[in-house]
Amino acid sequence: MARYDKGHRDTTRRQILDVASAQFRESGIAAVGLAGIMSAAGLTNxxxxxxxxxxxxxxxxxLLDALERREQRHKDNLKxxxxxxxxxxxxxxxRHRDHAATGCPTAALASEIARHPKSTREAFTGKMSDILALMAAQMPNGSAAERxxxxLSAYATMVGALQLSRAVSDRQLSEEILxxxxxxxxxxxxxx
Structure with missing residues (x-):
């Protein structure tokens, strides 16, 4: 039995997460198979x-990984x-519109997440709520509830607009949406 260097398991897991994350955001969860992810990661099924x-x-x-990275960017921005x-x-x-594979997982995957089991939707909900709280903390004026x-309104506008800008075939309309x-x-x- 081959022995691996310390950290190999974590490195391999990270590799699978990164490949799957890019493929899910680019092509959609349903369209991506495990065999394709593992092949692209250079690993066996x-x-x-x-x-x-x-x-x-x-x-x-x-989802948790991608949203935690986005949350960290918001924390860094606030700090x-x-x-x-x-x-x-x-x-x-x-740039964000044109690079879905490395962009916001919410805009790329929200419609699919809605059809996933409750545990997946709960994981998504928790991280999305954290991001909303960080956005609210950056907003001027108003009570905590108002911010x-x-x-919520700004984030929904942003996600929806990014989705629409990616969906339309007319580049000028896409720019106008953004x-x-x-x-x-x-x-x-x-x-x-």
Missing amino acids: GAFYTHFESKEDLVRAV NGVALETTIRDYLSP RRRA ENAVEAALTLAKGA
Whole structure:
């Protein structure tokens, strides 16, 4: 039996998560099979079950990982005084639109997550709530409840606009969706 270096298991798990995350966001969860993920990760199918119980277990792990990374960016922005406007403009940029595989898992996967088991939806809900709280903390004026309401509205606007901008075939319309959503999200964030 071959022995692996210390940390090999963690490195392999990270590799599977990264490949699955990109493939899920690019093609959708339902369209991606375990064999394709493992092949792209340079691993055998049998190695999958050393790290995950099922595809659903992998989906949950990918969501938590991707949303924790997004949450960390929000924390870093808050700590470093990065304006919420910068976050909104970056989120609703053509670059983000054009790179779904490395972009927001919410915009890429929300419609599919709605059809997954409660445990997966609960994992998604918890992380999304954390991100909303961080957005609300960046908003000026108003009570905590008012800032949360505005964060919910702004986030929903951002996610929906990103999804629409990716779905339309007309590049000019796509740009228009993004530009108008930036203004709408900023208005919501400012409470004006």
